[in-house]
Amino acid sequence: MKNRKVLIVDDSNADLKYLEQIINGAHYTTLTATSGEEAISMAKSERPDMIFLDIIMQDMDGFSTCRQITRDPGLSNIPVVFVSSKNQRADHMWASKQGAKALISKPYNDDEILNQLTQYA
Numbered sequence: 001m002k003n004r005k006v007l008i009v010d011d012s013n014a015d016l017k018y019l020e021q022i023i024n025g026a027h028y029t030t031l032t033a034t035s036g037e038e039a040i041s042m043a044k045s046e047r048p049d050m051i052f053l054d055i056i057m058q059d060m061d062g063f064s065t066c067r068q069i070t071r072d073p074g075l076s077n078i079p080v081v082f083v084s085s086k087n088q089r090a091d092h093m094w095a096s097k098q099g100a101k102a103l104i105s106k107p108y109n110d111d112e113i114l115n116q117l118t119q120y121a
Contacts, residue, residue, distance in 0.1 A: 004121050007031045007048040009039040009065070010083070011057045015106070019052055019083065022113045028121065036060030040068055043075050050121040052113070053100075055084035055091070063098050070099025079120035083108065 006028045008019045013034075020030045031046055033039040037060055043051065051069065055062035062082060069075045080100045084091070087105035095103040101120055104112050 003029055004050075005029045005031060005046060005048040006117070006121055007033060007039060007042055007046065007051045009033045009036070009051065009057075009062070010054040011035065012054070015054065015083075019113065022110050023052075023117065026114055026117055028117065036062065036065030036068075039065050040075075043069055043078060044072075048078060050117065051078055051080045052083050052116075053080055055082055055086050055095075063094060066095070066098040066100050081116045081120065083113075 006023050008016055008030055010016045011034050016032050020032065023030050031042055031048060033042050036057060053062045053066060066080050069078060069080060082095050082100050082103040084103060085106045092103050102116060
């Protein structure tokens with residue numbers, strides 16, 4: 001069985017650790033980044049099977065990060081799922097326009113994360 005890698009991107013250490021715990025518990029290898037720029041660099045070097053991405057971050061927000069990943073021919077096949085406190089209808093529409101597969105709203109439960117893993121990773 002292939003070792004599946006999931007990149008988690010969030011500028012909150014607590015949120016990173018919680019997602020890491022859920023994803024590691026499902027027997028995936030996790031990679032973490034705390035900024036959009038770091039996420040793009042890591043996606044290029046590590047080629048994860050999936051990315052969980054926060055929207056509200058310093059410097060480069062998740063929407064810009066997602067757009068750069070999904071429009072890069074070398075990265076565009078990596079599914080991106082937002083995990084964010086943003087939960088307005090416009091946020092979901094904008095997430096989709098940036099190329100994201102879904103937007104999971106914080107607070108979330110483990111099953112929401114695991115369902116996305118099963119679907120995309």
